[in-house]
Amino acid sequence: MGLKKICAGIKKYNNFLITAHTNLEGDALGSELAFYALIRKLGKQGIILNEDSIPYGHDFLPGIKRIRKLDCCSSYIKFDCLVVLDCADLKRTGDVWRLNKDSKPILNIDHHISNQGFGDVHWVDAHASSCSEMVYRIYKQMRLSISKPEAIAMYTGMMTDTGSFRYSNTTSFTHQAVAELLEFNINVPLIYRYVYENFALEETELLIKLLSKINFSAQGKIAYFKLKRGMLKDGAISMDLGDQLLSFARAIKGVEVVALFKESLRAKNQVRINLRSHGKVDVNKIAAIFGGGGHKTAAGCTAHGDINQVIKNVLASIHQDLKYS
Numbered sequence: 001m002g003l004k005k006i007c008a009g010i011k012k013y014n015n016f017l018i019t020a021h022t023n024l025e026g027d028a029l030g031s032e033l034a035f036y037a038l039i040r041k042l043g044k045q046g047i048i049l050n051e052d053s054i055p056y057g058h059d060f061l062p063g064i065k066r067i068r069k070l071d072c073c074s075s076y077i078k079f080d081c082l083v084v085l086d087c088a089d090l091k092r093t094g095d096v097w098r099l100n101k102d103s104k105p106i107l108n109i110d111h112h113i114s115n116q117g118f119g120d121v122h123w124v125d126a127h128a129s130s131c132s133e134m135v136y137r138i139y140k141q142m143r144l145s146i147s148k149p150e151a152i153a154m155y156t157g158m159m160t161d162t163g164s165f166r167y168s169n170t171t172s173f174t175h176q177a178v179a180e181l182l183e184f185n186i187n188v189p190l191i192y193r194y195v196y197e198n199f200a201l202e203e204t205e206l207l208i209k210l211l212s213k214i215n216f217s218a219q220g221k222i223a224y225f226k227l228k229r230g231m232l233k234d235g236a237i238s239m240d241l242g243d244q245l246l247s248f249a250r251a252i253k254g255v256e257v258v259a260l261f262k263e264s265l266r267a268k269n270q271v272r273i274n275l276r277s278h279g280k281v282d283v284n285k286i287a288a289i290f291g292g293g294g295h296k297t298a299a300g301c302t303a304h305g306d307i308n309q310v311i312k313n314v315l316a317s318i319h320q321d322l323k324y325s
């Protein structure tokens, strides 16, 4: 299955429920907004709905107010097709997938290598930089014109998932797409500032505190952070802050893999794990051992159990992989 089947699917239905993964970030939001604009250009209707609320710093995205958060009224939403963006599996939508009580057809558009192809029509391209880049390709395939709001949305998605066009998922196609989007006079420095240089002072203080708690293993090849629930009692750590910790650690000479272990604020004995790699270790495979997935150089999973035991188990798997890489 692929792009053409997705386009045929879009043409077939008229009322879309559009969603993406929990812990929203630039690519989830960017692909949702660009996809919504696309179906509107085709004269169709849709609603964007997510389990989580809009993350800090993303209010600049045109049309962001249109994005709704799951609540008790959500079960009354009528749709004839569920569109799942940027999700390796259906459960990554949180509880949004449960709204599909009547088993309406599902379109699955994603770039995670761990995506097994759920849904009635799926298009999974692990070589795409981002889900936003895939939505860009739908525009091209359907010969739809792009206007400034969706150009901003897709640019933000591509920028976010490529670490500002520096990770290995950045291709010449990504740059070609971005070159076209920049024709709309997008204010790049402003987007960058909103997304990356927008820390609240309290977050900065927390970041400094957390950075000082960095741990190393495997002769400095693994760097990791253990974030206990109490450390985050002043509100959840934002994805951005987690990203800062991961980015900082992966910039240290000799570090091959970075891991962030975070005790869940929602459920006891649940640990969220974020992994980054320079490529020697396939962190998608490591995450898969613990029921998660993602990309070769960026992946995540949720493990159950005591955080110290979880750290021990995950580090053992990474050690094993380092030995053979």
Ligand SMILES: [Mn+2]
Residues within 6 Å of the ligand: 027, 028, 086, 111, 130, 131, 161
């Ligand atoms: Mn993505």
